[in-house]
Amino acid sequence: MSHTMDKKAAFGQGVIIFVYLAILTILEFFVAVTFKSVSILIVVAVIKAALVVYYYMHVYKLNNDDGSDENSYKYKTGTNRIGLWLFLLSDAFVFAGLLVMRANLLGLTHPHQLDQNLGLAVTAVLLVSSFFMNRGETAMSYGDVKGFMNNTLITFVLGLGFFLGVVLVEWRLAAHEGLTASFGNPAVGPMGGVFYMMTGMHAFHVLTGLIFLGVVWNNARKGLYTAEKHWGVEAAAVYWHFVDLVWIFFYPALYLIGKAV
Amino acid sequence: MKRFFSSALSLGLLWQFLGTLLGAGLVTGIRALMGLSITDTFFFTEPAWVMGGFTGAIAFLFGSGAVSDWMKWARGIDTPDHHEDHHTGWEKYVNVSLDHKVIGIQYTIVALLLISIGGLFALIFRTELAWSELQFLTVDIKLFGQNGPQLYNTLMSLHGMIMIVSILLGIAGIINYAVPLLLGAMDMAFPRLNAFSFWVSVPAAVLLLMSLFLGGFDTGWTGYPPLSVRAPVGMQMFFLGVFVAGWSSILGALNVIATVLRMRAKGMNAMRMPIFVWAAIATSLIALTATQLIGLSFQLVMFQRLFGMGFFDAAKGGNPVLFQHLFWFYSHPAVYVFILPGLGVISELLPVFARKPLFGYRWIAMSSLGIALVGFVVWAHHMFTSGMNEYLRVPFMYSTLLVAIPTGVKFFSWVATLWKGKITTPTPMLFVLGGIIVFLLGGLSGPPNATVSTDLHLHDTYFIVGHFHDTIFGGFVFPFFAAIYYWFPKATGRRMSETLGKWHFWLMTPSFFVLTFGMMYIGLIGMRRRIVDFDPALGIDTAHMILTIAGYLIGVSVLVFFYNFFNSIKNGEKAEGNVWNSRSPEWQVPSPMPAHNYEQPFEVVGEPYDYGLEGSQYVKFISPAKSGHK
Numbered sequence: 006m007s008h009t010m011d012k013k014a015a016f017g018q019g020v021i022i023f024v025y026l027a028i029l030t031i032l033e034f035f036v037a038v039t040f041k042s043v044s045i046l047i048v049v050a051v052i053k054a055a056l057v058v059y060y061y062m063h064v065y066k067l068n069n070d071d072g073s074d075e076n077s078y079k080y081k082t083g084t085n086r087i088g089l090w091l092f093l094l095s096d097a098f099v100f101a102g103l104l105v106m107r108a109n110l111l112g113l114t115h116p117h118q119l120d121q122n123l124g125l126a127v128t129a130v131l132l133v134s135s136f137f138m139n140r141g142e143t144a145m146s147y148g149d150v151k152g153f154m155n156n157t158l159i160t161f162v163l164g165l166g167f168f169l170g171v172v173l174v175e176w177r178l179a180a181h182e183g184l185t186a187s188f189g190n191p192a193v194g195p196m197g198g199v200f201y202m203m204t205g206m207h208a209f210h211v212l213t214g215l216i217f218l219g220v221v222w223n224n225a226r227k228g229l230y231t232a233e234k235h236w237g238v239e240a241a242a243v244y245w246h247f248v249d250l251v252w253i254f255f256y257p258a259l260y261l262i263g264k265a266v
Numbered sequence: 267m268k269r270f271f272s273s274a275l276s277l278g279l280l281w282q283f284l285g286t287l288l289g290a291g292l293v294t295g296i297r298a299l300m301g302l303s304i305t306d307t308f309f310f311t312e313p314a315w316v317m318g319g320f321t322g323a324i325a326f327l328f329g330s331g332a333v334s335d336w337m338k339w340a341r342g343i344d345t346p347d348h349h350e351d352h353h354t355g356w357e358k359y360v361n362v363s364l365d366h367k368v369i370g371i372q373y374t375i376v377a378l379l380l381i382s383i384g385g386l387f388a389l390i391f392r393t394e395l396a397w398s399e400l401q402f403l404t405v406d407i408k409l410f411g412q413n414g415p416q417l418y419n420t421l422m423s424l425h426g427m428i429m430i431v432s433i434l435l436g437i438a439g440i441i442n443y444a445v446p447l448l449l450g451a452m453d454m455a456f457p458r459l460n461a462f463s464f465w466v467s468v469p470a471a472v473l474l475l476m477s478l479f480l481g482g483f484d485t486g487w488t489g490y491p492p493l494s495v496r497a498p499v500g501m502q503m504f505f506l507g508v509f510v511a512g513w514s515s516i517l518g519a520l521n522v523i524a525t526v527l528r529m530r531a532k533g534m535n536a537m538r539m540p541i542f543v544w545a546a547i548a549t550s551l552i553a554l555t556a557t558q559l560i561g562l563s564f565q566l567v568m569f570q571r572l573f574g575m576g577f578f579d580a581a582k583g584g585n586p587v588l589f590q591h592l593f594w595f596y597s598h599p600a601v602y603v604f605i606l607p608g609l610g611v612i613s614e615l616l617p618v619f620a621r622k623p624l625f626g627y628r629w630i631a632m633s634s635l636g637i638a639l640v641g642f643v644v645w646a647h648h649m650f651t652s653g654m655n656e657y658l659r660v661p662f663m664y665s666t667l668l669v670a671i672p673t674g675v676k677f678f679s680w681v682a683t684l685w686k687g688k689i690t691t692p693t694p695m696l697f698v699l700g701g702i703i704v705f706l707l708g709g710l711s712g713p714p715n716a717t718v719s720t721d722l723h724l725h726d727t728y729f730i731v732g733h734f735h736d737t738i739f740g741g742f743v744f745p746f747f748a749a750i751y752y753w754f755p756k757a758t759g760r761r762m763s764e765t766l767g768k769w770h771f772w773l774m775t776p777s778f779f780v781l782t783f784g785m786m787y788i789g790l791i792g793m794r795r796r797i798v799d800f801d802p803a804l805g806i807d808t809a810h811m812i813l814t815i816a817g818y819l820i821g822v823s824v825l826v827f828f829y830n831f832f833n834s835i836k837n838g839e840k841a842e843g844n845v846w847n848s849r850s851p852e853w854q855v856p857s858p859m860p861a862h863n864y865e866q867p868f869e870v871v872g873e874p875y876d877y878g879l880e881g882s883q884y885v886k887f888i889s890p891a892k893s894g895h896k
Contacts, residue, residue, distance in 0.1 A: 075529075084455050084528045091520045091554060098558035102592055106566070111587050156296065186575045194583035197574025202566065224342040235337075 012147045019143060022060045023136040029053050030132060033123055034131045037261035043113065046257045061139050061246045067257070082236045089240055093247050096210075101249050104258055110195045113263035117181055118182035120175065124260040127170040129251065134163035135249040144240040145225070148232030160245065161218050168211045171204050175244050183231075196266075200259060207248070207255055214248045217241045267877045273360040275468070278330030279750050282469050284326020290318030303701040307411060308480045312499045313572055315480065323469040331362050335458050348457065352859065362465065364457035369464050370443025371757060373435045374750070376464075380432030380471060382824070389821055391418050391798075396814040398802040402641060411481040411498065418481025418798040421502065427487045427504065430600070431511045434553075436466055437607040438518045441546045443757065447852040448540040449886075450531030452862050455524040459517055460532065467514040473507035476500075488597070491578040491589050494567050505564040512561045515603075519557075521552035529537035529597060530690045531851075531885070534872035540850065540874050541630060545610025548634035552641060553600045554605075560596035563589055582705045588652050594645035602641040605705070605741025606634055609676055609764040611749045612698050616680055617875040618848045619695035620687030624875035626679045630696075636672035642692050644669065650718050652825060666716035673709055677702070688878075693767030694846070697748035700775050705740025707779075708733060726796075730780040731791030732891060739778055747827065754831075755845050759858040762837030767832040772822035780816040784809055849877065851885045 010018070033049045036042060058064050067086055073079045137160045144152030179200065186197045221241045225229065230238055270276060293314040294304045303311060310318065327333050333346045353361050358368050359375065394403045403414030412420060442464075446454055454460045481498025494501050526547055530539070566577045567589065576582025578589045607726065619622045624630065646654060646662040651755060680702055691699070711733040714720040724730060747770070755761045788806045800806070844853040851861065851868050868885040876882035 080528075084524055087518060087527055088456055088459075088524045091523055095516050095520065095554050095558055098555050099562055102559050102562040102595075106588060106592070109585060109591075110577065110583070186573050193578075195576045195585075198570070198573075198577050198584075201573075202577075203570065203574060220340045224340075227342045229342050 012143070012149075015143045015147075018060065019136060019139045020084060022056055022139075023132070025056055026132055026135075027129075030125075030128060033257060033261065037257070041263075043262055046261055050253050050257055054250055055248050057135070057246055057253065061120065061135060062243050062250070069244055078234055078236075082239075085236055085240070089243060092217070093243075096247070097251075099206065100254070103206060106256060107199050107203060107258055110199055111263070114196075114266045115181070115259060115261070115263050116184050116196045117265035118179045118184035118202055119265075120178055121258055121260060123170065123175055123178070124256065127167050127175070128256045130163050130170065131167045131249050131252050134160045134167065135246055136240050137163065138245045142238055145230060145235050146232060147239045150225055150228065150230065153230075153238065154222060157218055157225070161215060161222065164211060164215050164218065164245070168208055171211075172208050176201070180215075203255055203259060207251055210248050210251065214241075214245050215242055237261050270360065273357065274332070274362045274465075276358040278326040278332075278465065278468065279472070281329025282322040282326035282472060282813060284323030285329075286318040288318075288325070289321030290314040292321075293317045304452045306499070308499055312502060315499050316506065316568065316572065317503050319473050319476070319503055321464070323473065323506070323510050323566070326469040327462070328471075330468075332462050335688055341818060348453065348862070359775070362461050363386065364453070364461055365755065365861060366442050366446050366454045366457070366460060366807065367863075368890075369442075369460055370439050372464050373439030373442055373467075376467065376471065377432045377436035377439055378828070380428050380435065381473070383826070384425050384428035384432060385821060385824065386429070387421040389817060391421050391425070392814050392817045394418055394798065395800070396811050397801050398804075398807055398810075403798065410414055412480045415545070415798045416482060416484060419484035419486075419796075420478055421673070422796055423483055423504075424474065424478060427508060428471075430604075431467070431471060431474065431508075431699055433604045433738070434511065434515050435460075436742065436746050437549065437604065438463070438514070440611065440746065440753075441522055441549075442518075442608060443753060444749075445525060445543055445546050446668055447646065447756075447859065447863060448850065449474050449529055449534065450524065450851055450864060450866075450868050451525060451529035454521050455528055456521050460521050463518040463521065466517075467511055470507050470511035473510060475507075476732070477503035477507065488593065489564060489567065490593075491567050491586050492580075493807075495571055498685050499618050502568060505568045507766030509561050512557045515553045516557045519553035522546050522550040523554065527822050531868055531870055532888075535870075536627060536872050537631070538872075538874060540604075540614060541624065541627065542607070542610040542614040544631040545606045545613070546633045548638040549603045549606040549636075552638050553603050556596040556599045556642070559592050560600070563592035563596075574586070587652055587682075590649050590654075591646070591653055594648045595642075598645040598648060599641040599742075601737065602637055606637060608701065608741045608743075608745035609705070609713065610634065611745040611752075612680065612701055613676070614850075615694055615698050615748060615752055615833050616683050617877050618846050618850075619691070619698070620689050621877045621894050622683055622687040623873070623877055623879065624679065624684035626675070627873070627875065629675050630679045633675040635670035636675075637669060638667050640672065646720070646726040647716055647798055663716055663718050667713060670709065670713065675708075677706065692751075692846075693762070693764055693771060694748045694752040695750065696771045697744045700771060701744030701748065703740070704736055704744055704775075704778065704782075707782070708738075708740050710738070711736060724789065725790035726794055728785045728793040728795060731795055732785030732789060735785065736782045739782075751832070752836075755763060755841040756852055756859060758835055758838065759840065760834055761841040761845060761877050762830050762834040762838055770823050770827045770830065773826065774820055777816040777819035777823065781813055781820065784813040784816065787804075788813070847848050849874065849884045854885065854887070 029049050029052060031045060036045050036049070050157045067090060069083060105230045141153045141156030141160060144156060184200060186201045217242055221237045224237060290310045294310060297314070298304050299312065299732055306312065308315070338345055347365050351358055351363050351365060359372055363369060378463060394401055400414065403418045405413050405415065407414035409415065409417055442454070442460065446452070477500035480500040480503055483494070483497040483501040483504055485494045485497055485501070489501070489504065526543055569575050570577050570579065576584040578584045578586045611626060613630055637675055644662060644666045647666045650659055689695070711729070715724055715730060715733060751762055751767055788809050791806055792804055793806060843856045846853065851864070853863060866887045866889065868887045870884065871886045872883045874884050876884070
């Protein structure tokens with residue numbers, strides 16, 4: 006692993022990106038409650054996504070063919086990276102399909118039963134978890150196993166918090182407010198179905214991400230990763246950021262865009 | 267026999283059975299605790315069957331050992347990059363192997379098996395249609411919880427999806443076998459993922475077939491709501507089967523793209539790749555991305571049935587046409603997934619048997635990508651009569667007609683390649699030529715369906731069925747057989763009988779013309795798709811009879827092929843050299859191919875298809891001493 010900057014600068018970059026993302030998220034929230042402008046929300050989401058894809062998911066690493074030997078770990082990691090990104094591309098089509106469904110069925114409305122504060126809170130939790138994931142991966146790339154494990158543990162706890170916040174708290178509150186998916190409630194329309202389907206599909210990915218984090222954390226504990234060889238860590242981190250990336254679009258789509266009905 | 271019962275296949279199926287019981291039992295138990303009903307027509311309730319089908323498929327993967335290396339990695343245990351197969355002979359093919367050649371053959375065998383099942387279904391319902399009025403699938407028949415006409419619907423619907431899955435497995439078979447050999451790679455980029463992609467298709471096929479026994483379903487392969495929301499529990503097994511088969515397709519495609527990007531031989535730049543590799547890339551790009559949408563659309567109907575989410579229920583404010591958009595976003599490009607590898611096989615084999623350079627290599631390579639990309643924006647031509655917004659019709663009509671351009675490029679190249687060639691016609695070449703002609707008919711019968719004004723009349727008639735079978739036989743079935751006859755000596759060291767191969771071709775091709783022309787003819791007269799019976803007043807009884815006979819003749823020709831295939835494995839004429847006098851690297855080494863492919867790596871030094879040009883060379887083998895062990 007060659008480094009273009011030292012460890013401190015790498016951590017610093019993670020902090021700066023996090024601050025940008027946090028400011029944009031708050032901006033998003035205020036745009037939604039004041040202007041109600043869909044185009045601004047889309048632009049903000051795209052900027053956030055670009056920041057995550059470049060600085061947290063390191064998409065540029067896909068293009069690092071330096072002619073190393075085909076049997077080397079480095080070359081194989083390059084191949085693995087292509088495989089992972091192709092998988093994410095494929096997975097993105099599921100989420101894009103869900104967004105298309107949401108646009109078609111709900112248009113410029115969103116469910117009024119959702120708790121805006123809770124929505125912002127879980128979004129913040131996931132964003133912070135992404136920050137710690139980045140910190141953990143950066144630590145690993147400098148060979149700091151201890152730092153990786155601590156940061157990943159925080160990521161894991163925050164991720165679990167997000168998962169429980171959506172599935173246990175938000176689902177229960179929404180159902181209590183009358184947003185249900187089930188039979189015999191025609192007043193809800195397709196809104197309940199769309200909400201549970203989108204959050205459910207995302208929560209499923211959060212869950213698999215948590216398992217992935219658990220696996221690499223455990224393998225790091227066994228001392229299987231080094232500064233040069235830690236593809237498992239990189240894959241888990243990129244996957245975790247991808248889960249965050251999806252939420253960058255799902256959060257405005259479910260909570261912010263359009264009128265609450 | 268004992269070794270068969272302890273194989274990965276048998277263990278996987280056993281685990282799938284137990285896993286299904288476990289999942290279904292679990293849901294039944296929970297339902298019992300919640301005070302809900304615990305049994306239904308087919309013993310378990312629908313949610314129990316869905317859970318059971320899902321856990322069964324996962325159990326299969328664990329039981330067969332397809333995921334055991336990954337489980338080791340997760341626990342931090344390293345495994346060697348390549349396992350040596352410790353099985354020999356047929357046992358290699360019923361156990362988990364990481365060798366792409368074994369996996370390719372496994373895919374091909376399962377594809378052939380599914381083709382025969384799907385074909386059998388077709389013959390059953392074709393027989394029912396031989397005359398007007400019901401013959402043997404009458405309302406008095408009761409089988410698997412269905413009466414005769416319902417069984418007709420199930421068989422007709424399953425024929426569609428089983429054939430689609432068999433095609434996906436068939437192209438995966440050829441691609442898996444041929445692509446690493448053509449690239450000079452030792453294996454695919456991700457051998458375990460490759461094995462996984464194959465093994466996950468087995469429980470998928472089981473799930474699809476289970477739907478037949480659980481009340482079937484009557485929607486056709488498209489599964490449109492609202493009908494699919496009301497169909498029996500078999501519908502859910504169908505959805506699950508397609509969903510799981512989709513994973514096979516997606517992950518297989520991922521592997522192909524990564525392999526082509528990373529594992530090409532030295533000197534093989536993009537414009538010196540074999541044309542079949544271009545086709546494989548184009549097809550994989552579609553399969554990788556669009557497949558998710560059929561999975562999603564079926565999943566949404568599945569959830570609508572289970573939880574009453576009203577996505578496609580107009581009464582609840584949902585939109586049934588949305589399903590069609592999501593569904594066709596995959597299912598139209600899917601036909602390009604089926605045909606692009608076949609067209610690639612045609613372009614790959616044509617110069618070998620015409621002994622001339624392939625005409626317009628760059629154009630033909632780009633045309634595959636062109637078809638794939640245009641294919642993403644044509645889906646709504648299936649929906650001209652669906653009640654979607656009318657202003658969408660014309661753009662989708664034009665985008666559909668646009669597909670004719672890259673396809674025309676291919677035809678132009680093929681004709682120009684044949685022009686003044688020294689053509690020989692062994693069996694693979696017969697199938698290549700047959701494929702070109704049949705696909706031409708499929709292509710020419712396409713524009714009437716793409717044009718809104720004529721489609722409004724042709725929609726849902728047998729004309730569409732005839733057109734579709736023309737494109738798929740020309741684009742997949744003929745090239746698939748050509749590829750099997752062509753690469754069979756490479757895989758086994760023996761060749762298939764030429765005499766029987768010619769019988770196969772000359773029985774199948776004329777029968778097939780009769781079948782599809784007949785289909786188009788009765789369609790124009792007014793025969794609708796998917797119906798169990800037709801009005802005798804249409805005056806097409808004789809035509810239907812002829813169609814049915816032609817259908818049976820195709821069945822006989824495929825039996826000839828099967829006999830030839832299995833007999834030649836043991837008794838075929840020995841063929842260890844370059845039987846077709848090809849320039850392709852895999853034919854420059856003796857057959858059958860050794861386990862890790864090329865003992866000497868090669869370097870690409872020229873153009874791939876310069877047949878008949880003095881002094882031209884495509885690949886040059888590098889001496890092992892210089893390069894070391896690969």
